[in-house]
Amino acid sequence: MxxxxxxxxxxxxxxxxxxxxxxxxxxxxxxxxxxxxxxxxxxxxxxxxxxxxxxxxxxxxxxxxxxxxxxxxxxxxxxxxxxxxxxxxxxxxxxxxxxxxxxxxxxxxxxxxxxxxxxxxxxxxxxxxxxxxxxxxxxxxxxxxxxxxxxxxxxxxxxxxxxxxSGNPSSGSSVPSGVQKQFEKSMQTALEQGDYKRIINEYESVIFAPGQQPGYTIGYIYGTALMKTGRDQEARRMFRSLLTQLHAQDQGQREFVLLQVLADLDFGLGDYTEARSRYEEIIAAYRRLGTRNEWARRQLEILKGAEIPDDEVRAYAGLLLAYLTYA
Missing domain, CATH: 1.20.120 (Four Helix Bundle (Hemerythrin (Met), subunit A))
Structure with missing residues (x-):
């Protein structure tokens, strides 16, 4: 384009x-x-x-x-x-x-x-x-x-x-692919080192043209860094954006990984309705493949009684969020 x-x-x-x-x-x-x-x-x-x-x-x-x-x-x-x-x-x-x-x-x-x-x-x-x-x-x-x-x-x-x-809005970056790969490698290294602030600073210093989105790996690492530094809602928005990208690109394997992270994050943040919907989506997707996802099934069982969340469900959600955001 x-x-x-x-x-x-x-x-x-x-x-x-x-x-x-x-x-x-x-x-x-x-x-x-x-x-x-x-x-x-x-x-x-x-x-x-x-x-x-x-x-x-x-x-x-x-x-x-x-x-x-x-x-x-x-x-x-x-x-x-x-x-x-x-x-x-x-x-x-x-x-x-x-x-x-x-x-x-x-x-x-x-x-x-x-x-x-x-x-x-x-x-x-x-x-x-x-x-x-x-x-x-x-x-x-x-x-x-x-x-x-x-x-x-x-x-x-x-x-x-x-x-x-004036890059193509669907290209995923406003920089040449070679430079983007170097950036992705640097982000991956920072993630392995647990240097989440560096990831956030580097990502937010990049100029994305209007309508552009980061590549999946860069966006996922950035979302993880947000989650690990207490910016949970921003992380959820990033993961949702990435999930929309994956749906459009039909990338099933990455979609499963992101769906589970997003479902757990929704659960931890107390958005039980959204979490339940995502776990059901995971279970249905695995069923179509002739297999099971036990984690999603267990999480869904816990959520069955969460229409009016009791103390145990809230406590579990708090532990889940603490696990996800532990740095």
Whole structure:
């Protein structure tokens, strides 16, 4: 999907360029502009003023503004808005990222600079085009600056910077897969060491684009760290989100593991109705496979009398939560 959107932007820019080539070649409002492209037009000699005066008489100023200048200004405004967002994104990454993007600090810096340069270039061109000037000077500005900016724009959109800065929401991360694997390995090491605060700090320093979700392993480790540091409700939300992902991806084995953790967490937090539903789901899933899950059956038996939970059920739930959150 990312490549698809990048392609759309590139095609749009190329189409705009093609239309400008047609218009700037002199075909404006059905008239062929009679412009003398002698050396005086581009130099500082006294012939330049005569060429401009002659061209201004040949080209319909109103038609040029309507057919060429206004569409270009609208397009430039769109690119200014787009790159304002990209610059803000890279500023946020620079301020908040730690381990995950630290290994790509030079890459981040380069992408940030490219976005800033394009934003500044589009703003400068916008201001120049708004000035009251002759058609020939305006056309010359478009022919040089605008096409140069579009070329750089397309290079940015088709490069790694765009892949990181506006990733596919379903890809699971806003960083390259190689860096994500390194991050996952670091998270796994921290989990083995019981360093839950480090896991949380590293995860929460990562910039996920809107709509993006972490990969299963990273999300599961983060959820576990939340659970082990007293952030039970946040852990439950994370596990629920992961379970939704697994349902969509039809990953049965991981789903069973996550279902049991989530069912036990629901039980420990006193959400007996939700816990009962999850244990029943586990039992049904195992039955379809021709086997049994004794843990889920035992938990469900305890919950049968929990419509109005008695002291024993509450005490058991407290012990279960203490076990789950023990660090």
């Amino acid at each position: 990312r490549v698809f959107f990048s392609g759309i932007f590139s095609i749009t820019l190329l189409w705009t360029s093609l239309m400008l080539v047609v218009f700037l070649s002199g075909c404006v409002a059905g008239k062929q502009a009679k412009v003398s492209y002698n050396s005086g037009m581009y130099g500082s000699g006294h012939g330049s003023g005569q060429a401009d005066e002659y061209s201004d008489r040949s080209v319909d100023q109103a038609a040029y503004t309507r057919e060429v200048l206004m569409p270009v200004l609208i397009r430039i405004n769109e690119r200014i808005s787009a790159y304002q967002g990209k610059v803000q994104f890279w500023q946020t990454v620079t301020e908040r990222s730690s381990l995950l993007l630290a290994t790509k600090s030079e890459h981040v810096s380069r992408c940030s600079q490219q976005a800033s340069d394009l934003l500044a270039g589009y703003k400068k061109l916008h201001d120049q085009l708004l000035k009251d000037q002759s058609v020939v000077r305006s056309r010359r500005l478009l022919s040089s600056s605008y096409f140069s900016l579009e070329k750089k724009d397309i290079t940015y959109l088709e490069g790694d910077c765009s892949k990181i800065g």
